[in-house]
Amino acid sequence: MDTSPVTCRTLDDFYHIDASTFEKQYKEVLSGYRKWxxxxxxxxxxxxxxxxxxxxxxxxxxxxxxxxxxxxTNRDRHGKAGCLVAFIAGTKAETITAALRRIPEELLDSVAEVTLDLSDSMRKIVRSCFRKASRVIDRFHIQKLACDAVQEMRIKLRWDAMQQTNEEMEEAKQKGITYNPLRYENGDTKKELLARSRYLLFKSADKWTKSQKQRAKILFDEFPDLQKAYGLSHSLRVILSKNTIKDAARVSMAKWYNKVEEAGFHSFNVIAATFYEHYDDILNFYNNRSSNAAAESFNAKTKQFRTALRGIVDEKFFLFRLAKIYAYPQ
Incomplete structure (x- = not known):
């Protein structure tokens, strides 16, 4: 009779599932992917x-x-199941339009409003497919243009300051003396001042910290044109954030446009020309104060899903799984 002790064993001792095998079985059999x-x-x-x-x-x-x-995407579904209307390869207007016209015409004509960015191809797609819809250019894209224009001026000034510093250092070296750059009362040199002012130029003055207020005063005293550009960007932010009616916004925008022309800054002139081209679509924001946040949110979710999967090996299978979550009812 065998009297040796019985050794307890876990389930893992009896069942061992190889992860790669299970993944393959899920893709090929369990998920229904091949019959999609x-x-x-x-x-x-x-x-x-x-x-x-x-x-x-x-x-x-x-x-x-x-x-x-x-x-x-369908904005009213708030990024949940059933929010995905179309996912189409490419951005060419003709390609996207051909795919969207697979949707019955009466459904396309039932769309009342479409939010989008400043892309000309997106504008053409909406105009061709959703003929009865109001186009709304997202206000955050407009504000970003103005912020980028301010940053472009700051960066140019910073490069100039770096060049000036290099020339002064070379001159000091030639004379055999120690180079001591000019420092402002907060301890910044000119190139440091311009480098460290990046984030404060994105914010409203009432949100600056004590040190940022000091840096901004020095910056604007030294570079008055940068202060004027910041003022233009800030005033546009105020116009877009005000809860006002469309006609009042139209007047405010026209006044802002005049200020841009008076300032004569190249970057802002480009923005003004963009405004002129998309004026009605920008002002349509004031109808319902709609934004393109739903599209940006779905874009972020797609990227998070991709990250969770540690990249995309099979693009078609990735789209299958994405559609299972966001295109079909749960």
Whole structure:
């Protein structure tokens, strides 16, 4: 009779599942991926007419290798199941339009409003496919243009300051003396002042810290044109954030436009020309104060999903899983 002690064993001793094998089984068998009705064209276009609604958002995103896709989402679904209307490879207006026209015309004409960015191709897509919809250019893209214009001026001044510093250092070296750069009362040199002012120029003055207020005073005393550009950017932010009516906003925008012309800054003149080209679409923001946040949010979720999967190996399978979450009812 065997009297040796019985050794207790865990479930892992009896069942060992190889992770890569399980992943392969899920993809090929369990998920239903190979029988997916969209399988044959998923990497070119995905369109879900049942998810269309009166308020849409359109944007572009990159999945892998820098390839761009155009996304159309239903803003009223708030990024949940059923929010994905279309996911189409590329950004070319003709390609996107051809895919979206797979949606019945009566559904396309039921769309009342579409939010988008300043892209001309997106504008053309909306105009061609959603003929009865009001186009709304997201105000944050407008504000970003103005902020970028201010930063462009700051960067140019910083490069000039760096060049001046190099020349002064070389001159001191030639004379055999120690180079001591000019320092302002907060301890910054000119190039440090311009480098460290980046973030304060993005913020409203009432949100500056004590040290930022001191740095801003020095900066604007030294570079008055930068102060004028910051003022233009800030006044635009105020116009866009005010809860006002469309006609009042039109007057405020016209006054801002005149200030830009008077200032004569090249970067802001480019913005003014952009405004002129998209004036009505920008002002449509004041109809319902709609933004393209839904598109940006979905874009971020797509990237987070990609990160969770540690990258995309099979792009079509990635789109299958994305559609399972955001295109079909749960």
């Amino acid at each position: 009705s969209e399988y044959s064209h998923a990497d070119k276009w995905l369109v879900f007419p049942e998810n269309i609604g009166p308020n849409l958002a359109i944007d572009e995103t990159s999945l892998s290798r820098g390839d761009l896709y155009t996304i159309v």
